[in-house]
Amino acid sequence: PSNATSVFLDIDAAGDFSAGSSSEYFTVSFDGVPWGGNMTANYQDCNLHSIVSNQDVTSLFTPGSTVQVTVISGPGVHDLGCWPNDPSGMIADLTFNFTGQATSACDSTATLNLTxxxxxxxxxxxxxxxxxxxxxxxxxxxxxxSTLVVDTCMTSYTWAANGTTYTQPGIYIHNGVGNVGPTTQTFSYTGSMQNYTVPAGVTSITIDAYGAQGGNNPQYDGGKGAHMSGTFSVTPGQVLDIIVGGQGSPGFTNSGWTGGGGGGGTGVISSALPLVIAGAG
Structure with a gap:
């Protein structure tokens, strides 16, 4: 067999015992290689009981090989008849037990690298x-x-990432030039007409107009002028005409009390169209 661990051989051979002997040296060959042993026989029933050998023949048995076993007669040949009982001659059954080491057809080690x-x-x-x-x-x-939309009232803005301010390539910081935030401008009495030009970016204004106070006399103050207010839509570059009234002349005493003069009215006009008029006191 190709992977045998035990080889069992059963061979029939002519007996070659010497008359009257209980044991005899004999010779067996495996593929022409002699192998010796001791054989013990019982001549009363002509049965072979055991073979004992101390010779190693494992190298002769390779997996898958065929071994030719030959029994070689020893010195002297027993005469026909099984002494003293069997007149037909003696046939010995020789049994060989071989135990060998099984070998693996492939002996290798697989290595697994784990990363x-x-x-x-x-x-x-x-x-x-x-x-x-x-x-x-x-x-x-x-x-x-994201898209950054600049509000008309914004003066500046910056980019920041994780608290660190930086200028992103292609994005320019607007410095507020041309933008006007909520402001207040006051016009006072000058005795002549004044003008106001709507700045760029301004589309709405709120006007508070106060009429001038009347003139005072030595005992009483002159009457207060009216207060008018309104919010108007405008366009950048639009020119508004502003008239600010002055306080009336003071009164005097001449054969009794004389009241002061009336104050001047205040108004804002756009292209001859009055926007707001506040009467005087």
């Missing part, structure tokens, strides 16, 4: 960048694109 990678986002520009990651697992998260 553990640290997966994560490997893009330094991503919000969730992992500096310890060695393999990118497509989990990177990036900032969303």
């Amino acid at each position: 553990i990678n640290n997966c994560g986002c490997t893009d330094p520009l991503a919000c969730n960048y992992d500096s310890l990651a060695t393999v990118d697992d497509t989990s990177c998260i990036y900032p969303t694109t």
Whole structure:
């Protein structure tokens, strides 16, 4: 057999015992290689009981090989008849037991190399960048694109990332030139007409007009002028005419009390169209 651990041989051979002997040396060959042993026989029933050998023949038995076994007669040949009972001659059954070491047809060692990678986002520009990651697992998260709209009242703005201010390439900081925030301008009495030109970026104004106070006399103050207010739509570059009234002349005493003169009215006019008029006191 190709992977045998035991070989059992059963051979019939002519007996060659010497008359009257209980044991005899004999010779067996395996593929022409002699092998010797001691044989013990019982001549009363002509049965072979045992063979004992101290010679190693394991090298002769290779898996899958065929071995030719030959029994060689020893010195002297027993005469026909099994002494003293069997007149037909003696046939000995020789049994060989061989136990060998089974060998593996393939003796090899498989080596498995196991590598553990640290997966994560490997893009330094991503919000969730992992500096310890060695393999990118497509989990990177990036900032969303946004559009900055400049308000007409905004004077400036800056970009910031994680608390650090920076100037992004292609984005220019608006310094507020040309933009006008909420402002207040006061016009007082000058005795002549005044003008106001609507600035760029201004589309609405609120006007508070106060009529001039009447003249005082030595005992009483002159009457207060009216207060008129309103919000009006305008366009940049539009010119408004402003008339501010003056206080009336004071009264005097001459054969009794004389009241002061009336004050002047105040008004704002656009292209001959009055926007607001406040009467005097």
